[in-house]
Amino acid sequence: MDAADDLFTREDPIFANKELLEISHLPGEGRIVGRDDEISDLATAVNPAIFGQSPSNVLIYGKTGTGKSLCAKYVSKRLVSTASEEGVTATFAYVDCAQDTTETQAVQTIAEGVNNPEQTGINIPDKGLSTSTYYKRLWRILDQRYDVVLILLDEIDKLDDDAILMQLSRAGEAGKITDCKLGVVGISNKIQYKDRMDERVKSSLCEREFVFPPYDANQLREIMQARADAFHDDVLEPSTIPRAAALAAREHGDARKAIDILRYAGEIAQANGEPTVREEFVTQARERAETDRFRELIRGSTPHSRYVLQALALLSLSNGRQDGFRTSRVYEIYENICRQEGSDSLSLRRVRDLLKEHAFLDIIEQSKHSGGSAEGSYTKHQLLEDPSVVKEVLTEDDAET
Numbered sequence: 065m066d067a068a069d070d071l072f073t074r075e076d077p078i079f080a081n082k083e084l085l086e087i088s089h090l091p092g093e094g095r096i097v098g099r100d101d102e103i104s105d106l107a108t109a110v111n112p113a114i115f116g117q118s119p120s121n122v123l124i125y126g127k128t129g130t131g132k133s134l135c136a137k138y139v140s141k142r143l144v145s146t147a148s149e150e151g152v153t154a155t156f157a158y159v160d161c162a163q164d165t166t167e168t169q170a171v172q173t174i175a176e177g178v179n180n181p182e183q184t185g186i187n188i189p190d191k192g193l194s195t196s197t198y199y200k201r202l203w204r205i206l207d208q209r210y211d212v213v214l215i216l217l218d219e220i221d222k223l224d225d226d227a228i229l230m231q232l233s234r235a236g237e238a239g240k241i242t243d244c245k246l247g248v249v250g251i252s253n254k255i256q257y258k259d260r261m262d263e264r265v266k267s268s269l270c271e272r273e274f275v276f277p278p279y280d281a282n283q284l285r286e287i288m289q290a291r292a293d294a295f296h297d298d299v300l301e302p303s304t305i306p307r308a309a310a311l312a313a314r315e316h317g318d319a320r321k322a323i324d325i326l327r328y329a330g331e332i333a334q335a336n337g338e339p340t341v342r343e344e345f346v347t348q349a350r351e352r353a354e355t356d357r358f359r360e361l362i363r364g365s366t367p368h369s370r371y372v373l374q375a376l377a378l379l380s381l382s383n384g385r386q387d388g389f390r391t392s393r394v395y396e397i398y399e400n401i402c403r404q405e406g407s408d409s410l411s412l413r414r415v416r417d418l419l420k421e422h423a424f425l426d427i428i429e430q431s432k433h434s435g436g437s438a439e440g441s442y443t444k445h446q447l448l449e450d451p452s453v454v455k456e457v458l459t460e461d462d463a464e465t
């Protein structure tokens with residue numbers, strides 16, 4: 065190659081502003097599609113806060129990528145600004161409980177999030193303090209600085225235990241804080257999370273519950289269309305977004321994955337030196353997005369939750385996909401896996417719950433069958449993801465841990 069030749073491509077022929085397709089990119093004001101009712105329900109629940117009164121505690125459920133975090137943050141921001149217009153000092157703290165799984169980490173994040181050391185004179189070090197000291201400092205900051213605080217606990221089901229929920233829900237009545245009102249917004253994609261909660265915590269934290277449904281094809285199309293500026297003019301063929309929206313709606317209704325599909329389709333066009341992003345690239349892009357989605361879904365899941373999936377993957381690989389496998393059969397293989405792993409197996413009931421959680425997240429599909437008077441009715445479980453992908457991801461994940 066002649067040194068004068070350009071080794072690098074100076075201009076990207078496909079993407080004009082790829083950042084618009086990053087998941088961290090948040091839609092601008094008024095561009096949250098298809099969530100008006102959910103936003104208004106949430107706003108009603110926390111409304112008393114703008115007058116300095118206690119907001120309701122809320123639990124938001126919904127599958128991944130249904131806009132739960134996005135809407136919770138949006139309503140919280142609007143709440144803070146409206147409260148300020150009413151002369152009420154409010155703020156919110158956001159905790160990603162998948163990162164901060166322990167009580168100490170979570171309370172530290174909240175205290176740090178609401179603190180302003182120059183004003184309070186209180187220092188919140190990253191680590192080194194006891195849990196109770198972090199709490200004491202948090203209560204002092206809250207009473208010193210705020211009338212109302214919302215605490216968003218995203219992926220609340222990943223917390224090690226209910227200890228912090230107990231503290232937050234009882235802070236006022238236990239006299240830990242006297243001037244500040246607290247509201248907790250828990251977010252989860254595990255529909256059965258509430259069943260695991262301590263009864264007292266449950267009754268105080270689940271005052272209002274909302275379920276966010278998956279997006280339909282029209283909503284996904286609008287969500288993607290709003291980011292079409294990521295591409296140069298005329299690069300996106302008109303049928304590409306509708307095709308991606310239809311696929312994503314049929315499979316999961318997950319906005320995050322729909323956006324990923326669009327980005328991958330663009331990358332495929334780029335890698336092949338194609339001038340436009342054609343509809344047919346969507347199929348390939350979808351496969352890549354699916355593997356990513358599955359990888360993310362099982363990241364941080366418990367070993368037993370994986371063993372159950374592994375059991376289903378093994379059954380599918382050795383028997384063909386059939387129309388699913390009965391719970392007893394899955395349990396048998398699951399028990400073998402536990403033995404191999406040197407781990408005590410969970411009860412059949414708990415394994416049924418884990419299977420339900422996987423079904424809720426569209427990793428597996430469950431179907432009810434009637435075996436006639438002799439057998440009664442039973443459930444069959446079928447992987448929705450490709451079993452070899454499941455096996456591969458589970459193995460690579462085990463190698464990492």
Ligand SMILES: Nc1ncnc2c1ncn2[C@@H]1O[C@H](COP(=O)(O)OP(=O)(O)OP(=O)(O)O)[C@@H](O)[C@H]1O
Nearest residue numbers: 091096097128129130131132133134253287319320
């Ligand atoms: N209604 C929407 N309008 C525009 N973009 C959206 C919408 N819903 C989701 N998105 C995009 O999808 C991303 C994922 O949404 P969000 O994090 O709110 O999902 P979630 O329901 O909290 O999912 P998870 O349970 O996986 O955390 C958002 O950051 C945003 O980029």
